[in-house]
Amino acid sequence: KNEVEQSPQNLTAQEGEFITINCSYSVGISALHWLQQHPGGGIVSLFMLSSGKKKHGRLIATINIQEKHSSLHITASHPRDSAVYICAVEGGGADGLTFGKGTHLIIQP
Amino acid sequence: DTGVSQDPRHKITKRGQNVTFRCDPISEHNRLYWYRQTLGQGPEFLTYFQNEAQLEKSRLLSDRFSAERPKGSFSTLEIQRTEQGDSAMYLCASRFQFETQYFGPGTRLLVL
Numbered sequence: 666k667n668e669v670e671q672s673p674q675n676l677t678a679q680e681g682e683f684i685t686i687n688c689s690y691s692v693g694i695s696a697l698h699w700l701q702q703h704p705g706g707g708i709v710s711l712f713m714l715s716s717g718k719k720k721h722g723r724l725i726a727t728i729n730i731q732e733k734h735s736s737l738h739i740t741a742s743h744p745r746d747s748a749v750y751i752c753a754v755e756g757g758g759a760d761g762l763t764f765g766k767g768t769h770l771i772i773q774p
Numbered sequence: 775d776t777g778v779s780q781d782p783r784h785k786i787t788k789r790g791q792n793v794t795f796r797c798d799p800i801s802e803h804n805r806l807y808w809y810r811q812t813l814g815q816g817p818e819f820l821t822y823f824q825n826e827a828q829l830e831k832s833r834l835l836s837d838r839f840s841a842e843r844p845k846g847s848f849s850t851l852e853i854q855r856t857e858q859g860d861s862a863m864y865l866c867a868s869r870f871q872f873e874t875q876y877f878g879p880g881t882r883l884l885v886l
Contacts, residue, residue, distance in 0.1 A: 668817075761819030
């Protein structure tokens with residue numbers, strides 16, 4: 666079974682700061698997902714990646730397959746970025762996604 | 775709205791009752807997934823369908839849980855003889871093949 670660890674669990678930062686959330690997993694995968702969940706809300710997929718780097722607006726996701734590690738970066742953070750960010754992996758013998766516990770991000774004005 | 779929809783959004787039931795949740799995926803998506811999320815935790819995988827075939831159900835939490843997708847379109851998740859420990863958010867997601875998964879808003883279940 667794949668173990669997915671995220672760090673930090675909680676992060677509070679000031680508006681404009683550069684944010685990094687890390688994710689590591691224990692077993693080889695076919696893809697890694699970064700997801701965003703607002704309080705009481707549904708889950709939105711931000712990125713799905715299997716190698717390299719992807720960028721969408723102020724969000725950047727990278728993955729290092731050899732080291733079994735991924736990072737999600739937010740540049741010029743804004744209070745509306747406040748949410749729970751969840752890393753999830755697929756493959757490695759499992760059919761559905763295996764999720765981390767999430768990183769609770771608060772961006773203060 | 776052409777996203778994934780779930781019904782009901784909230785359900786309160788008494789212990790021992792049966793409940794059924796419905797998920798309507800995005801129309802061209804052939805794969806449908808059910809997940810459960812308890813407070814403060816990441817979601818956990820329960821089961822999934824490719825078209826009408828249920829390809830994985832060993833992760834269903836007990837034999838009180840069952841799911842169907844009879845015509846390869848909408849899906850239902852039933853919990854029989856509910857217990858207080860079943861209180862959680864039940865999430866549905868769909869995708870086409872191995873592309874991005876799109877999540878529904880979830881059904882929040884409270885068992886009294």
